[in-house]
């Protein structure tokens with residue numbers, strides 16, 4: 546087993562396993578050349594087993610099973626509930642007793658979901674089909690899209706909430722993977738309500754447009770109607786689910802993908818009743834005085850192609866697109882609106898030089914801040930000192946003025962005394978006055 550690998554740790558090896566050059570005649574290495582990390586090439590000579598990985602994945606998915614949720618949306622009475630039953634009757638449930646001919650299907654009034662666990666060749670599928678009440682019955686249908694968009698978003702919400710839990714081992718995926726949008730078979734073009742609805746839905750769900758009750762239109766009418774619908778969809782920038790094709794696929798798969806894509810929007814006929822054809826077969830279809838429309842006949846309608854797209858060929862693509870693109874976009878928007886932003890510094894590659902520069906700038910800013918603070922404290926102290934000095938200067942000045950006044954007074958008294966002595970008056974009252982003046986001087 547070890548022989549099957551060419552073990553390599555120090556450099557490139559030739560095909561015979563001898564290191565290129567080194568042990569026989571060491572190649573002179575130029576010191577000027579930068580040291581390059583040798584590329585390790587491993588040659589696989591025998592069977593290792595990883596070619597079996599797809600089988601491992603297959604086994605695991607078969608064991609775990611699959612989960613798929615589809616939704617039907619459209620105006621009232623276009624045959625949404627009937628189509629669900631048609632889908633269920635064919636693949637999900639064994640054929641049931643036919644409905645009594647007189648039975649009326651009641652209107653759908655709330656969003657209901659039907660679950661079924663199906664097993665086909667050992668592969669388990671948990672299929673959920675969500676039936677919605679038809680809209681367009683009200684005088685004002687402006688907001689008829691609201692409950693359906695809210696339902697789709699609440700499923701995203703529930704998934705996000707489960708993802709954020711501590712224990713995520715039991716996540717239930719209730720997200721809508723495909724939405725069949727029913728268009729009234731008018732033969733004209735899309736109505737405003739259809740455009741409004743699809744514009745609200747196309748960023749949240751894989752939209753698959755469907756022409757309802759296709760048995761009411763002729764082949765030519767269907768062809769022209771499909772063209773007009775597609776051009777309307779393109780004009781309003783509505784994104785409908787496009788089946789992806791990959792380069793390395795075989796011709797048969799590519800042809801199948803092309804055929805499915807060419808049928809969009811699927812013109813379908815729904816019926817869960819069995820009728821007898823003129824040639825005696827019992828088929829699911831609709832009986833008219835002039836003939837029988839067979840649901841499962843590709844010549845009559847696109848129901849089989851729709852089922853193929855939904856279940857046989859693109860179920861995984863629909864699931865993947867829902868998870869990777871539609872849910873991801875919604876999640877990003879939701880978290881951003883909640884104020885959760887991705888911290889880009891966490892995932893930034895660290896460049897040591899840039900990091901040092903960043904730290905230096907931060908350090909310098911810190912020093913500058915400290916310096917400014919110190920200067921401020923210093924200036925404050927100087928101001929306080931100056932104010933104190935000014936105050937004591939004023940006090941001194943006042944004292945000086947007082948003393949000067951006292952001296953001035955004493956001088957004038959002495960001069961008065963001198964004048965009296967000179968004029969020969971008695972001295973006694975003057976003595977008293979001198980003593981008093983002395984005391985006054987000392988006090989000042």
Ligand SMILES: Nc1nc2c(ncn2[C@@H]2O[C@H](COP(=O)(O)OP(=O)(O)OP(=O)(O)O)[C@@H](O)[C@H]2O)c(=O)[nH]1
Nearest residue numbers: 621622623624625626627652653678679758814815
């Ligand atoms: N001609 C024709 N009639 C259909 C087709 N599918 C359903 N119908 C009939 O149309 C009527 C309404 O069908 P429903 O399946 O109840 O319609 P819906 O879209 O679920 O209606 P709401 O629940 O009110 O939204 C029934 O009488 C069906 O038999 C079809 O493909 N062609």
Ligand SMILES: [Mg+2]
Nearest residue numbers: 625626652653
């Ligand atoms: Mg219904």
